[in-house]
Amino acid sequence: MAPESSANTPSTTENRGNIAAASGRRASITVELAERSYPIEIGTGITGELADVLRQEVGDLSHALVIADESIQTHWADPIIECLSSIDNVRVNNTNVPSGETTKSVEHLSRLWDWLLSSGADRRSVLFAIGGGVVGDLAGFAAASFTRGIRFVQIPTTLLAMVDSSVGGKTGINLSGGKNMVGAFWQPELVWIDTACLQTMGERDYLSGLAEVVKYGVIEDAEFFDWLCKNAASLLARDHAALQHAVTRSCQSKARVVRDDERETSGRRAILNYGHTFAHAIEATAGYGAILHGEAVSIGMQMAASLAIDMGLCDESLLTRQTELLTACGLPVQFADADADKMLPVMMRDKKVAHGKLRFILPTDIGNVQLVGDVDPAQVRSAIQAHR
Amino acid sequence: MAPESSANTPSTTENRGNIAAASGRRASITVELAERSYPIEIGTGITGELADVLRQEVGDLSHALVIADESIQTHWADPIIECLSSIDNVRVNNTNVPSGETTKSVEHLSRLWDWLLSSGADRRSVLFAIGGGVVGDLAGFAAASFTRGIRFVQIPTTLLAMVDSSVGGKTGINLSGGKNMVGAFWQPELVWIDTACLQTMGERDYLSGLAEVVKYGVIEDAEFFDWLCKNAASLLARDHAALQHAVTRSCQSKARVVRDDERETSGRRAILNYGHTFAHAIEATAGYGAILHGEAVSIGMQMAASLAIDMGLCDESLLTRQTELLTACGLPVQFADADADKMLPVMMRDKKVAHGKLRFILPTDIGNVQLVGDVDPAQVRSAIQAHR
Ligand SMILES: NC(=O)c1ccc[n+]([C@@H]2O[C@H](COP(=O)([O-])OP(=O)(O)OC[C@H]3O[C@@H](n4cnc5c(N)ncnc54)[C@H](O)[C@@H]3O)[C@@H](O)[C@H]2O)c1
Ligand SMILES: NC(=O)c1ccc[n+]([C@@H]2O[C@H](COP(=O)([O-])OP(=O)(O)OC[C@H]3O[C@@H](n4cnc5c(N)ncnc54)[C@H](O)[C@@H]3O)[C@@H](O)[C@H]2O)c1
Ligand SMILES: [Zn+2]
Ligand SMILES: [Zn+2]
Numbered sequence: 001m002a003p004e005s006s007a008n009t010p011s012t013t014e015n016r017g018n019i020a021a022a023s024g025r026r027a028s029i030t031v032e033l034a035e036r037s038y039p040i041e042i043g044t045g046i047t048g049e050l051a052d053v054l055r056q057e058v059g060d061l062s063h064a065l066v067i068a069d070e071s072i073q074t075h076w077a078d079p080i081i082e083c084l085s086s087i088d089n090v091r092v093n094n095t096n097v098p099s100g101e102t103t104k105s106v107e108h109l110s111r112l113w114d115w116l117l118s119s120g121a122d123r124r125s126v127l128f129a130i131g132g133g134v135v136g137d138l139a140g141f142a143a144a145s146f147t148r149g150i151r152f153v154q155i156p157t158t159l160l161a162m163v164d165s166s167v168g169g170k171t172g173i174n175l176s177g178g179k180n181m182v183g184a185f186w187q188p189e190l191v192w193i194d195t196a197c198l199q200t201m202g203e204r205d206y207l208s209g210l211a212e213v214v215k216y217g218v219i220e221d222a223e224f225f226d227w228l229c230k231n232a233a234s235l236l237a238r239d240h241a242a243l244q245h246a247v248t249r250s251c252q253s254k255a256r257v258v259r260d261d262e263r264e265t266s267g268r269r270a271i272l273n274y275g276h277t278f279a280h281a282i283e284a285t286a287g288y289g290a291i292l293h294g295e296a297v298s299i300g301m302q303m304a305a306s307l308a309i310d311m312g313l314c315d316e317s318l319l320t321r322q323t324e325l326l327t328a329c330g331l332p333v334q335f336a337d338a339d340a341d342k343m344l345p346v347m348m349r350d351k352k353v354a355h356g357k358l359r360f361i362l363p364t365d366i367g368n369v370q371l372v373g374d375v376d377p378a379q380v381r382s383a384i385q386a387h388r
Numbered sequence: 389m390a391p392e393s394s395a396n397t398p399s400t401t402e403n404r405g406n407i408a409a410a411s412g413r414r415a416s417i418t419v420e421l422a423e424r425s426y427p428i429e430i431g432t433g434i435t436g437e438l439a440d441v442l443r444q445e446v447g448d449l450s451h452a453l454v455i456a457d458e459s460i461q462t463h464w465a466d467p468i469i470e471c472l473s474s475i476d477n478v479r480v481n482n483t484n485v486p487s488g489e490t491t492k493s494v495e496h497l498s499r500l501w502d503w504l505l506s507s508g509a510d511r512r513s514v515l516f517a518i519g520g521g522v523v524g525d526l527a528g529f530a531a532a533s534f535t536r537g538i539r540f541v542q543i544p545t546t547l548l549a550m551v552d553s554s555v556g557g558k559t560g561i562n563l564s565g566g567k568n569m570v571g572a573f574w575q576p577e578l579v580w581i582d583t584a585c586l587q588t589m590g591e592r593d594y595l596s597g598l599a600e601v602v603k604y605g606v607i608e609d610a611e612f613f614d615w616l617c618k619n620a621a622s623l624l625a626r627d628h629a630a631l632q633h634a635v636t637r638s639c640q641s642k643a644r645v646v647r648d649d650e651r652e653t654s655g656r657r658a659i660l661n662y663g664h665t666f667a668h669a670i671e672a673t674a675g676y677g678a679i680l681h682g683e684a685v686s687i688g689m690q691m692a693a694s695l696a697i698d699m700g701l702c703d704e705s706l707l708t709r710q711t712e713l714l715t716a717c718g719l720p721v722q723f724a725d726a727d728a729d730k731m732l733p734v735m736m737r738d739k740k741v742a743h744g745k746l747r748f749i750l751p752t753d754i755g756n757v758q759l760v761g762d763v764d765p766a767q768v769r770s771a772i773q774a775h776r
Contacts, residue, residue: 106494106498110494110498113494113569114563114564117563117565117566141533144572145533145560145571147570148558148560148570148572148573172533175501176502181535182534182535182536183535184536184537184572185537
């Protein structure tokens with residue numbers, strides 16, 4: 001459902017199945033999921049175009065419920081609210097949630113449910129989630145469950161949320177005993193990405209998001225990997241054109257994977273976990289907060305590459321090239337505190353462990369990965385030790 | 389997905405598209421929802437047959453999580469647990485929730501989520517909800533949301549749950565500000581109905597469930613309405629054969645409606661609300677607990693019939709026949725405390741009110757209803773006053 005005016009004008013450099021240039025500057029990607037299909041619109045400084053796109057993509061809009069991360073309310077939510085309020089006959093309600101992972105809790109979910117009810121939300125209302133992955137996941141699940149599901153729009157403001165969490169319909173919260181244990185698959189009506197938001201991000205959070213961008217190159221887009229190698233400096237400088245390309249290409253990757261395996265049933269979606277089994281073990285053993293998710297993913301991809309080489313799945317050059325790119329992106333490629341004795345037990349409890357057997361997404365060459373089951377723990381141990 | 393051995397042996401009296409006799413005594417109905425289709429198995433004293441049916445219908449079962457209403461644990465949950473525990477390689481966990489509507493809360497949902505996590509539930513686990521609509525709705529939503537959805541089995545133990553809440557996939561909880569405001573459409577793998585459970589029900593709760601049974605006759609099964617008129621006394625006596633027929637026929641009605649409108653998008657599912665706009669207003673104005681849901685539905689159907697007559701949609705005989713049947717079922721057909729001045733404002737706030745216009749499901753003759761929009765409040769007032 002790309003805007004009609006542009007569906008037939010694919011941009012020359014970025015056309016790979018599901019992408020078209022939506023306007024002079026805006027790119028439009030469709031997440032193809034039959035009656036649940038939706039567009040991802042990507043541009044810089046595009047708030048002025050939102051009202052038109054909402055009319056085309058969301059249709060009936062009389063009540064907008066805006067949930068924003070409190071730290072970006074003034075900078076990035078207020079202009080959106082102003083735009084929504086300027087649309088004829090649209091009633092707008094707004095609330096905030098605190099920044100940080102602890103906001104993805106039952107308590108904040110419950111508070112949002114009550115707020116939706118007291119705001120007079122019903123099945124025709126549309127929820128807008130503005131912020132990083134925390135707000136998208138929490139508000140997305142509130143949308144999935146309020147009156148058994150209302151429509152919602154993702155407006156991601158962090159790099160990780162733009163290239164990963166806002167696309168694909170995974171929503172949810174944490175329980176005190178485990179991350180992302182509760183939630184729903186609930187697709188948005190629209191993902192609205194204004195890369196201008198990235199200019200206010202802290203450096204470490206920003207770089208952390210780049211790890212997921214690099215991931216797409218390794219798992220399924222070799223051409224993009226090459227582009228990243230040439231343009232890492234522009235990305236570090238947060239150059240608008242570079243960001244537009246990198247976010248677009250990443251969303252395109254994610255959209256393809258999600259299209260092929262919306263609910264994680266065929267196994268295809270698992271390729272997005274490249275580096276993540278190691279990363280989760282690093283995050284868990286480093287103590288929460290000591291290392292950012294993207295940093296752990298960067299190191300985890302290095303460990304996965306080493307494991308793949310050790311198992312004869314790919315050659316050394318893959319690790320060399322990945323190391324160069326991650327380093328050029330300002331990401332860590334080793335972790336002095338990595339402790340195999342602590343990480344292995346965590347990995348054995350991971351959701352991706354079937355019947356006690358370690359499974360990994362491992363690269364065969366740049367742009368290709370495969371799921372490898374029953375991996376020898378001794379080899380996993382060596383892979384960890386290769387990057388400390 | 390009816391058991392293979394029986395799919396081709398429809399019983400002679402009960403075959404109407406989606407029903408077949410599953411065994412000598414057990415009836416089997418399929419809720420036809422493409423890849424989400426599931427059977428409803430109905431019989432008396434059939435716990436001994438559950439293990440076989442689970443093997444056929446649920447397949448991979450290694451971890452069963454049983455959530456039961458505490459008041460029926462000993463009588464009706466323990467035998468099920470014993471059966472589950474006797475299946476090879478099945479691990480069983482069990483917890484209780486208190487009886488009563490207040491259990492459908494965020495607090496109990498949160499407790500169940502934590503319990504699922506601490507019990508080691510994962511995507512391959514299967515949840516069993518044993519009890520009335522309260523347990524089915526609450527545990528069903530826990531199943532819908534835990535790790536974004538695990539399989540579950542409905543084992544309803546009240547008449548209302550057997551003929552209504554356990555079939556159709558509506559799950560959810562109440563917020564302090566409103567009933568059923570949060571939830572999911574999440575279909576079970578199997579609905580297992582042992583009508584023997586009805587023998588321990590309190591008289592008032594049991595009769596209340598009969599109102600929904602009568603409802604199916606009026607909204608879409610005239611033949612069943614006639615059968616009910618002839619067999620009301622047997623139902624009052626809780627005769628096994630009569631119950632088997634009445635529950636089967638009701639589930640068949642519900643299954644047809646749900647098949648045609650799984651997520652309440654086409655409008656067809658709204659016919660299940662016959663009598664309910666009045667009923668909700670009666671329940672709200674009578675003060676919670678003063679009147680049972682089914683009692684209010686009985687009176688609400690009477691008001692709806694009067695409204696239909698007043699609007700020239702059906703003739704007087706419909707009301708006469710409905711009154712006779714409801715009375716024969718021991719249900720109230722009028723409500724001295726009905727107060728139109730209080731009920732009308734509640735009805736205007738009902739979810740079924742579109743743009744401030746009163747809409748009702750009204751009968752045209754026994755077995756047929758239609759959605760009527762923009763009803764004159766003065767006529768609604770007369771309909772209320774006709775039954776006080
Ligand atoms: N749903 C999915 O598919 C999926 C995928 C990956 C990750 N996630 C989830 O995403 C979450 C992480 O997302 P995140 O990294 O965006 O975290 P986040 O939402 O906590 O944002 C990180 C920080 O950036 C701040 N921030 C947001 N936008 C900003 C901006 N434009 N300028 C300055 N600061 C800004 C936030 O206040 C926060 O402090 C995790 O909870 C993770 O589980 C979900
Ligand atoms: N999901 C749906 O489609 C749907 C449809 C209709 C109603 N509902 C919901 O169902 C709920 C009402 O269901 P209900 O009437 O079953 O209420 P309930 O679950 O509260 O059960 C009524 C009473 O009967 C007791 N009980 C249960 N089984 C018994 C047995 N075999 N013997 C003796 N006592 C027994 C319970 O402890 C309770 O006290 C409401 O919350 C309503 O919102 C849901
Ligand atoms: Zn990640
Ligand atoms: Zn009802």
